Amino acid sequence: MIRIHFIVNPIAGHGNSSLTNEDLEPYFIKGVHQLTIKVSEYKAHATILTQESITENAHIIVACGGDGTINEVASCLIGTDIALGILPMGSGNGLASNLKIPKNRRKALEIIRDKHEERIDVGRINDRYFFSNTGVGFDASLIKHYESSEKRTLLGYIRACVLTFRDIKKNDPLTISINDELPMSSPFIILISNSNEMGYKLSLTPKASLQDGMLDVLVIKKIGRIKMLWLGFLILIRKVQWLKESKSFQTKTIHLQRPQALFFDTQVDGEHHRIEKNILTVSLLEKSLCVLTAK
Known part of the structure; x- marks a missing residue:
């Protein structure tokens, strides 16, 4: 049975x-x-x-x-x-x-x-797991607006984008350390993906794979409002790489740090979470989940 x-x-x-x-x-x-x-x-x-x-x-x-x-x-x-x-x-x-x-x-x-069973990779952000993506910055703010929306539709998602663009303030100091590379300061968005979709067929990391043993990371430097609108359009047409302030790469581990804060506002698989620590470690557990998929 x-x-x-x-x-x-x-x-x-x-x-x-x-x-x-x-x-x-x-x-x-x-x-x-x-x-x-x-x-x-x-x-x-x-x-x-x-x-x-x-x-x-x-x-x-x-x-x-x-x-x-x-x-x-x-x-x-x-x-x-x-x-x-x-x-x-x-x-x-x-x-x-x-x-x-x-x-x-x-x-x-x-x-x-x-x-029909397959095994996929799983992401971990401190002591939480994610399966699609996690992020800080703009997308975390976007999810906060989306969760407060009465319309859980694509239209509601677009409205949340507009509200986030309108309400965005000067970025809090943020230092990102990626393995042994030099740190970056105050990026606009950091998205760490295990899969290549965010929902509604939207994607900022179209080459991400659930089975390649790597996390796909998108970092966008601090940008102005006009560039934010341009970014919104590029997201819709899946051409984020056209934004010169963007950088994409793969890694197995990434560390984020906010020296002047006690928490991170994050989105984890499309839901808002406040993590009460100023250091995040994001890593990958390879092929650690069994899922049922189409043959």
Whole structure:
């Protein structure tokens, strides 16, 4: 018997996501698959439900939601043989898109049923994990605005961009140390990617791969408002490299430091997190998560 547990975030996407046994039964085999549905009720509840499913000897645990829900579920499965399934129900669905898992429910459930496993890399920022990307600077501010928006859509994302452009102030002092290189001061954005999508098919690191054993880093120096608008356009057409203030490279480890502050505002897989430390270490755990993907 293959035990499959579904962890559902009911407010993912447009806030009306649901899943019932009647939805699932047509795609699985009675007597072969044992299905369990659990519904999260608050932020980080999906983590608790996943830990319970692990103790209940689930073979597959399916994150039903967006990148935030996937992060909560997948963070519990790192280093185990339990496979992560994904049923995209969020607004952006960056990781699912990168893994070529469609939003179409029937096709996504067939991927889970067929149980084709692959192992992918996982990023770690201090004691948190990320699967798509993490960042500080502009994108962290953008996510703060987006989370406060009533519209979890592409339009809401664009509106959050406009608000972030409007409200941005002088950058706090920021020193970035990349391995043994000379430090940079006050960059506009630092994005560290494990995958090549941020959601809505947008990408700042189009060459990033979940299986190459490397993190793709984009650093953009301090820029003015006109250049910010230009950057927004370049993001939409996936040509960030056209901005001369941008620098891209690959690494396994990167250290960020804010000598004059006690915290970092970050985004981790599209959700805002304040990390109460002034030093961040971002590293990679190679092929440490088992996921179900299309053949």
